[in-house]
Amino acid sequence: MISPPRHPLAFLRWFCREDYLEEIEGDLTEVFQKEYAKDTRKANWKFSWSVLRYFRPRFIKSFRNSFQTDSTSMYKNYLKVAYRNLVSNKGFSIINIIGLSIGMTCCLLIFQFVAFEYSFDRFHENKENVYRLLQTYGQKGQPMELGHAYTAQALAPAMEEGVPEIVGITRVSSDDAVLFDAKHPENVFEDDALLYVDKDFLKMFTFPLTAGDVNKALEPGTILISASAARKYFNNDNPVGEVLDVTGNLEKAFTVTGVFKDVPANSHLKFDILLPIEDLLRESDYAEEPEGGWSWNNFTTFIQLQPGADLHAVEKKMTAIYLRHRGAFLEERGGTGGINTQPLTDIHLNSEVSAAGNIATGSYRTVYFFLVVGFITLIIALVNYINLATSRAVNRSREVGVRKAVGAKRNQLIAQFLSESALTNIAAATIALVLAAVLMPVVNEMIETQLSLDLWMNPKFWLAFVLTILISTLLAGLYPAFVLSSFKPATVLKGRTSYFGGHLWLRRSLVVVQFVASIVLVAGTATVFNQLNFMRGMDLGLNLEKVLTVNSPRVLPENTNRAQVTQTFIQQVNAIPGVIQAAGSSTLPGKGFNWNGAAVRKSTDEPAAAIRGVATYIDSTFASVYGLTPVAGKEFKDITWSDDPEAPWMVMVNESTVKSLGYTSSADAVDQPVFIGDYRAQIIGVYKDFNWSSAHEARQNIVFGHTSNGRYVSVKLSVAEASEIISKIRTLYEAQFPGNIFQYAFADESFDQQYKNDQRFAKLFSVASGMATFIACLGLLGLVAFTAQQRTKEIGMRKVLGASAVDIVALLSKDFLKLVVVGFILAVPITWYTMDQWLNNFAYREEVSFGVLALAGGLALLIALITVSWQSLKAALANPVNSLRSE
Amino acid sequence: MKQHSIGEFEELVLLMVAALHDEAYGVAILEGLESNLDKSLNISAVHVALKRMEDKGFVKSRFGGITEERGGRRKRYYVITALGKRILDEQYELRNSLYKRIPKISFG
Numbered sequence: 001m002i003s004p005p006r007h008p009l010a011f012l013r014w015f016c017r018e019d020y021l022e023e024i025e026g027d028l029t030e031v032f033q034k035e036y037a038k039d040t041r042k043a044n045w046k047f048s049w050s051v052l053r054y055f056r057p058r059f060i061k062s063f064r065n066s067f068q069t070d071s072t073s074m075y076k077n078y079l080k081v082a083y084r085n086l087v088s089n090k091g092f093s094i095i096n097i098i099g100l101s102i103g104m105t106c107c108l109l110i111f112q113f114v115a116f117e118y119s120f121d122r123f124h125e126n127k128e129n130v131y132r133l134l135q136t137y138g139q140k141g142q143p144m145e146l147g148h149a150y151t152a153q154a155l156a157p158a159m160e161e162g163v164p165e166i167v168g169i170t171r172v173s174s175d176d177a178v179l180f181d182a183k184h185p186e187n188v189f190e191d192d193a194l195l196y197v198d199k200d201f202l203k204m205f206t207f208p209l210t211a212g213d214v215n216k217a218l219e220p221g222t223i224l225i226s227a228s229a230a231r232k233y234f235n236n237d238n239p240v241g242e243v244l245d246v247t248g249n250l251e252k253a254f255t256v257t258g259v260f261k262d263v264p265a266n267s268h269l270k271f272d273i274l275l276p277i278e279d280l281l282r283e284s285d286y287a288e289e290p291e292g293g294w295s296w297n298n299f300t301t302f303i304q305l306q307p308g309a310d311l312h313a314v315e316k317k318m319t320a321i322y323l324r325h326r327g328a329f330l331e332e333r334g335g336t337g338g339i340n341t342q343p344l345t346d347i348h349l350n351s352e353v354s355a356a357g358n359i360a361t362g363s364y365r366t367v368y369f370f371l372v373v374g375f376i377t378l379i380i381a382l383v384n385y386i387n388l389a390t391s392r393a394v395n396r397s398r399e400v401g402v403r404k405a406v407g408a409k410r411n412q413l414i415a416q417f418l419s420e421s422a423l424t425n426i427a428a429a430t431i432a433l434v435l436a437a438v439l440m441p442v443v444n445e446m447i448e449t450q451l452s453l454d455l456w457m458n459p460k461f462w463l464a465f466v467l468t469i470l471i472s473t474l475l476a477g478l479y480p481a482f483v484l485s486s487f488k489p490a491t492v493l494k495g496r497t498s499y500f501g502g503h504l505w506l507r508r509s510l511v512v513v514q515f516v517a518s519i520v521l522v523a524g525t526a527t528v529f530n531q532l533n534f535m536r537g538m539d540l541g542l543n544l545e546k547v548l549t550v551n552s553p554r555v556l557p558e559n560t561n562r563a564q565v566t567q568t569f570i571q572q573v574n575a576i577p578g579v580i581q582a583a584g585s586s587t588l589p590g591k592g593f594n595w596n597g598a599a600v601r602k603s604t605d606e607p608a609a610a611i612r613g614v615a616t617y618i619d620s621t622f623a624s625v626y627g628l629t630p631v632a633g634k635e636f637k638d639i640t641w642s643d644d645p646e647a648p649w650m651v652m653v654n655e656s657t658v659k660s661l662g663y664t665s666s667a668d669a670v671d672q673p674v675f676i677g678d679y680r681a682q683i684i685g686v687y688k689d690f691n692w693s694s695a696h697e698a699r700q701n702i703v704f705g706h707t708s709n710g711r712y713v714s715v716k717l718s719v720a721e722a723s724e725i726i727s728k729i730r731t732l733y734e735a736q737f738p739g740n741i742f743q744y745a746f747a748d749e750s751f752d753q754q755y756k757n758d759q760r761f762a763k764l765f766s767v768a769s770g771m772a773t774f775i776a777c778l779g780l781l782g783l784v785a786f787t788a789q790q791r792t793k794e795i796g797m798r799k800v801l802g803a804s805a806v807d808i809v810a811l812l813s814k815d816f817l818k819l820v821v822v823g824f825i826l827a828v829p830i831t832w833y834t835m836d837q838w839l840n841n842f843a844y845r846e847e848v849s850f851g852v853l854a855l856a857g858g859l860a861l862l863i864a865l866i867t868v869s870w871q872s873l874k875a876a877l878a879n880p881v882n883s884l885r886s887e
Numbered sequence: 888m889k890q891h892s893i894g895e896f897e898e899l900v901l902l903m904v905a906a907l908h909d910e911a912y913g914v915a916i917l918e919g920l921e922s923n924l925d926k927s928l929n930i931s932a933v934h935v936a937l938k939r940m941e942d943k944g945f946v947k948s949r950f951g952g953i954t955e956e957r958g959g960r961r962k963r964y965y966v967i968t969a970l971g972k973r974i975l976d977e978q979y980e981l982r983n984s985l986y987k988r989i990p991k992i993s994f995g
Contacts, residue, residue: 003958022950024934025959027913032929033956051929058938 004032005044008051016054017061024054029577030512057725073417074412081399081421092388093424094585094780099775100428100472101435104379106771107468108436110374112451115461117362119266119349126168126304131311131341132303133159133318134353138336144789149342150355151301153286154293154705155322156198159303159339162321165314168304170198171277172269175250178740179555181233185245187234188555190741193270195249204304205269205856211238214257217274224274226262247276249284251256265450268362270346285781293421294738303341315341320745333599339463340494350887357608366761373768376517380772382476382511384779385424389417390507391482391786397492404489413485414478420471421477428718428737429469439831447768449758507821511783514776515823515860521769523831523856524838527848528762531839534695534846535755541625541690542589547747548715548722549588550729565736570621570734573715578725580718583625586617589692590751593702595677600701602661603680611660614700615651616692617707623652623687625716626747631655633670633685636706646675647680650706657691676703691844693752714747765867773860777867780816784868788812788875798879807878813868820864824857831856891943891974898978899924900991904946905967905975912951912962913937937965945971 003009009025016024030048033567035043121127135151155169160169176192187799199218202209210227211218217224223244230239238259245253255273262272277299280286289295305314319338323330330337342350348362360441365395401414437453444451455461552566566584573582586594599610620637638652651674663669666686674681681703689699717725726744733742788795795808803811832848839845904911917933926992940946948964951962967975 020934022960023913023963025935026957027917027930029958029960030914030956031917039993050929050931053929056935058935190939734927 001037002033004029004047008048010646012051012054015060016495017059018105020059023058025710033876038525049249063336065472069759075415078416078419079423081416082423085420085424089392091785092782096385096388096424097428097431097553099381099384099778100378100476101431101568102423102771102775103378104432104468104472105430105439105650105735106377106768107374107772108432108465109439110768111438111464112440112455113443113447113449114371115455116266116351116449116451117367120362121266121344123264123266124204124344124727126204128345129305129307130204130344131303131305132167132344133303134170134340134348135297135322136338137342139750145648147353148297149300150297151279151299152294152297153289154325155301155339156299156301158325160317161347162364165305165309165313165317165319166213167306167798168200168204170201170302171299172201172302173249173277173280173299174271175248175275177246179233179246180739182243182245182253183741188739188741190743191272194246194273194275195269195271196249196275196280198277200272201302202545204302207260207263209258209260212256214258214349217258218276219257220276220278221252221254222257222276224258224260226272227254228260229272230256241324244876246273250280251555252279252283257550259770260472266348268351284315291329292325294329296490302324302344303770308604311341315339316795332607333530333610334606336588357800363701363757370764370768373521373765373772376521377474377768377772379475380514380517380775380779382430382472383514384775384782385421385476387507387510387779388782389421389785390479390483391783392479394790395485400484401489401492404487405493410485414481417484418473418477421481422473425469429465433860434467446763448756507783510834511816511819512778512826515780515820515864516827517619517826518769518773518776519824519856519860520831520834521765522859523827523853524707524835525762525766525769526856527835527839527846528758528765529829529844530849530852532755532758532762534841535758535844536752538691538695538844540589541629541688542692542749544746544751546716546717546722547625547724548729549745549747549750550713550715550733551741551743552584552709552711552713553733553740556737559771566709566713569732569736570619572736573713573729576725576728578635578717578719578734580716581621581625582805584619584708584715585712585809586621586707586710586712588712588714588750589747590694590754591625598677598703599675600657600661600703601675603675608645610675611657611701613657613670613676615658615705617710618652618704619706619708619710621703622710622714625714628690629688631665631686631688633683635685638702639684643705649676649679650684651676651681653683653686654699654702656699657703660701694751695842695844696754725819760859771865780864781871784816786814786870788871792875792878792883795875796883799880800884801878805873805876812872813865813874816868817861817864820861824860827857828853836886839882891945891970893940893974893978894936894941895947897940897945898933898934900933901940901971901975901992902929903943904937904965905972909964910967911965915995916965925940944968945974 004070012025012028013021015500025645028047031050032043035046075385116542125132132149133151133155134149145392147810150428151171156169156171156454160166173196175194175196176190178188178196179192180188183627197218202214202217209224209696212224216222221758223246225239225244227237230237233240233244234256236242238257240258242256243253244256260274263272280748286293305311318341322337326337342353347353349364349367351362400413403416440453443449549704556562556565570582570584571729593614595615598615600608600613601608603611621633623637633652635652636650642652653669656664658669661669663672663675669683669686672683674683687704692700692702693699715725715729721726729744730742733740795811798808798811831853835848839848899920900916903916903923907915907919912934913930915930916937917930920933921928937946937948941948945968947968948963948965948967951964953959953961
């Protein structure tokens with residue numbers, strides 16, 4: 001008998017009311033049979049057509065009922081069974097929940113860190129339209145990174161005049177100062193976060209005033225202070241009208257006209273005090289700046305564009321204006337330049353560009369890196385779930401068989417196993433929330449961030465949180481759910497379990513993946529610490545040990561010769577027992593230079609041949625305090641100073657400068673005339689190369705000028721115990737310089753400050769890798785425990801037949817340890833590559849050492865061994881009677 | 888009294904059910920109508936009419952035995968109810984009385 005076409009029939013059966021189906025199907029079949037005898041094709045057609053004709057309300061069944069049959073009680077049952085399973089396998093549940101909650105905590109904290117880093121400067125209302133201007137400079141058609149965002153004072157007025165799209169523009173110049181309430185001159189404070197800004201500043205940026213009038217703010221002679229500064233300096237929330245005496249780049253009394261809310265932690269500009277830039281430009285050296293104010297690049301310039309302005313066109317206009325003023329100057333030096341813009345919200349995470357008022361230290365690379373580490377930790381925890389769930393599949397097979405036999409569909413079983421995964425994940429996520437909240441202050445302290453629970457008020461956070469739970473539920477639960485639900489009831493109920501081994505390779509590869517990740521992280525951490533130690537222990541060519549640095553006085557009585565009082569102070573310090581020598585300088589090692597990007601050339605060379613150098617000022621004894629080694633010529637202490645204003649500038653240089661300038665030897669360079677910028681200078685001597693800056697920086701061409709009144713006094717001590725000497729210096733300082741604050745530091749410690757970011761990175765990294773390894777070991781523990789449990793009888797028999805405990809431990813551990821070894825072998829190239837990339841950030845770097853790799857691998861193996869043998873020993877020591885008698 | 892309505896095709900199906908008496912099931916009705924009307928019909932139309940009339944109470948149904956040519960499916964036999972018969976009678980009366988009122992018209 002010919003049966004009617006399959007698909008239309010199936011369709012009919014799907015939609016047709018059950019009480020009509022038999023009759024309709026029967027009649028249709030009968031008609032079909034008769035038609036078929038006459039015309040095959042037509043019969044098929046007619047059958048399909050007829051089926052379609054039944055697709056009308058009268059014959060369609062009510063789907064609502066069929067889908068709702070008792071589904072709530074079914075889901076309730078899923079949850080009940082899931083819960084019972086979690087409770088009855090406490091060990092596995094705890095391993096899963098602990099692992100997942102740690103992984104999720106890491107993720108939560110890292111996401112919070114990332115969200116914080118991304119939130120920088122996004123609180124400004126005009127964030128979309130505010131840009132920072134960057135000057136570019138190129139030589140011989142090769143554009144060069146300037147690495148800073150400093151521009152000249154004349155840039156802003158020229159741009160404002162020439163570019164109509166600019167609706168707001170401000171220059172920013174940072175300063176530090178000592179200051180006091182004019183009524184209480186005895187209470188002196190020091191503040192290093194002053195900004196001189198243009199009037200537009202408050203319109204462009206969202207820093208709201210809590211007292212005072214915005215429209216009258218930043219008039220000459222006025223000052224704005226932050227709420228906390230108001231409390232600190234005036235002990236008063238509204239000190240409008242009070243007078244603050246400031247001694248920084250300016251020495252002046254300012255009237256407070258307003259108070260602004262404290263600058264948020266996620267602002268790249270950090271300041272306590274705002275001063276009108278007009279005062280700075282009129283009343284300091286800037287008033288006589290050569291070349292019409294285009295000469296000194298000391299200001300960061302921000303512009304605000306009209307909404308919808310064409311940025312590219314604006315950049316072009318700005319470059320044209322800039323070149324109109326500076327084109328000739330640049331050309332003379334064989335260079336060219338331009339003006340670029342950088343969006344406000346992009347500044348923080350590109351912090352390799354230095355700028356006024358910007359001390360934040362974000363980096364896209366760090367952010368991405370930690371995102372990856374966070375995911376890895378979570379994935380290791382998810383792998384634990386997958387491994388434990390699939391390995392326990394055999395225990396669940398009977399349940400699956402029975403459920404299937406009584407009519408459970410496969411997708412119902414999948415739903416059931418997913419709900420188990422969901423339950424575990426929700427429990428873990430809840431614990432993770434609590435842990436993250438508790439650990440947040442610890443993390444803040446450790447990596448010096450200001451994360452807060454504010455983020456948790458954001459609905460987006462909860463959306464992401466729920467999404468994370470959902471995704472991790474699926475990742476963890478989907479595979480086990482498919483495996484478990486695929487069992488054939490007849491086979492599993494018969495008790496044949498041979499085919500459970502099929503997933504062994506997967507479990508094994510997942511364990512290998514876990515250990516690859518852990519070993520990479522551990523080896524990476526070791527490499528980072530290795531590099532940190534290397535940088536700290538690096539021979540700088542400078543001796544920073546037992547060197548105390550003191551800030552020179554800011555406030556001096558009128559008509560005092562700064563050089564004279566500084567030298568007197570240095571001599572008095574020299575007289576203190578325990579002091580070897582004191583010296584003055586304008587900056588300190590690790591604190592940069594006074595003049596970045598000085599064009600240095602032989603006086604016989606073209607300007608275009610100039611090399612880039614950096615300059616700073618030291619006094620005659622500085623070299624001996626810091627142990628600089630002269631290799632040729634004289635030093636400052638050896639020469640007599642002429643009073644001739646036409647005499648060239650006497651400078652010392654380092655060996656790198658000599659080489660870069662093209663002298664054959666250091667001796668050749670001595671007494672040679674050079675140009676530094678536009679200044680005529682003469683090299684009097686050469687120092688052996690040394691590292692003035694961190695190991696991130698390659699060796700620079702350093703030029704030392706001479707000064708007698710440095711901002712810092714460095715004191716070399718003969719003893720490590722400094723407190724007594726410090727108090728003596730303090731007494732001396734306070735007697736000599738009333739109205740100043742005695743501030744000191746140790747040169748080696750301040751130098752290490754440069755590595756703060758690297759240390760922060762190392763700390764976060766080590767915690768993350770520790771957690772990852774811990775979670776991986778938890779998983780291993782679970783797997784071994786399970787294997788031991790499965791093989792209880794086998795172990796019992798082996799013991800009865802004479803196997804020793806050692807044999808049993810070896811039997812159980814061998815397989816797992818092999819996996820760790822495979823993981824190690826795979827981890828070596830990955831670690832080597834990634835860490836080599838990271839080390840490339842440093843000009844002075846360690847190589848990725850195989851010692852470190854071996855250490856990490858050995859550590860992973862050791863931890864794995866301890867984990868594995870703990871469980872296997874327990875199994876090996878159990879009395880075989882217990883395992884064997886029950887059969 | 889509720890007005891019982893019946894469509895033209897329904898009336899034909901009902902007549903067929905009545906005519907076939909105890910042997911009326913889907914395919915038999917279909918074939919009977921097809922041969923009398925001399926045109927091809929779709930089985931679904933018959934089913935729609937039958938189900939509608941069953942709802943109205945003109946026919947009732949019962950399952951018959953299994954036959955081979957239907958792939959093991961039982962037939963559903965329909966029989967006319969008293970109400971169905973009365974409707975047919977009324978229709979017949981109506982038409983008859985109207986027909987009789989036709990004057991003698993010659994088309995010659």
